[in-house]
Amino acid sequence: MTQKKKKARISNFFANAFYHSKFKDKLFVIKASGDLIEDDKALDSLMRNIKKLSFMGIKILFVYGGGKAVDKALEERGIAVQKQGGRRITDLPTLNVIKEVIGGRLSLRVYEAMANNGLEGFTFNAVPYEWMDVERRPKKDVDYGYVGDVKKVYSRPIGRMFRSSNFIAMPCLAATNDGQTLNINADTIATELAIGAGANKLVFLSNIDGVQIDGKTAFLITAEEIPGLIEKGVVTEGMKVKMENCLRALEGGVRRIHLINGLRENALEKEIFEAVGPGTMLMLDEERESYLNEIEIQKAIGGN
Secondary structure: OOHHHHHHHHHHHHHHHHHHHHHOOOEEEEEEOHHHHHOHHHHHHHHHHHHHHHHOOOEEEEEEOOHHHHHHHHHHOOOOOOEEOOEEOEOHHHHHHHHHHHHHHHHHHHHHHHHHHOOOOEEOOOOOHHHEEEEEOOOOOOOOEOEEEEEEEOHHHHHHHHOOOOEEEEEOEEEOOOOOEEEOOHHHHHHHHHHHHOOOEEEEEEOOOOOEEOOEEOOEEEHHHHHHHHHOOOOOHHHHHHHHHHHHHHHOOOOEEEEEEOOOOOHHHHHHHOOOOOOEEEEOHHHHHHHHHHHHHHHHOOOO
């Protein structure tokens, strides 16, 4: 073995030990857009990355949406796509399509990708009803139809299920106490579950490279900067909703949020295990200095 290979192996050993001690038994909530679920290569890469994390003892709660797939199905059936401020208005015909596309076809794609990669865990076609208290959104300025709001998250049943597995997957559907299935923005579900279950990280995977500011991907954004980005119109529509959820998550106790392009090969692994990942990191302003110190430590033990 060459000296170079020996050095690389030692660096990898210490890097793996560092990440294992840092993240073992921690909970990561990962939300993926429908683009990734429909892309065979991206979904396969994501499942491989998640399998590696679960082997390290990290607990993964995986939430996914399917906005474009739903839009396409609605258009094919002559049903109008209705949105307000980046959020979907869900009448009964739209809800039935969402249940069929996200709770059915996309849910099975996740199941098949798990099997193909030998990823052990649970997959559901809706959030387990005992996990959250969900109510239909009240009619105010806009009638969103069959859209739900998360009133409370119950950490105990979530913890019980994670004692049996390190991986649980579900789409952005949930039911009220009387059994009415509702559509809920997938970013919102991921955010509320991350806060309620005490997640260490919240990861948003989409088809873009994080938050774009002046044509470049922002490396780091603090919670204190988010309101200004919204007010100035730097982030709009769907990204505005995502930033609002990020701010709520950070204020609710989630330490780190990652926004990355999940269509890139091994995107999740690179974001978690490299000193400076390819996406945008969000945190409280008070965490900035400690994060920059972490980067130097990771570089010193062999991180990129």
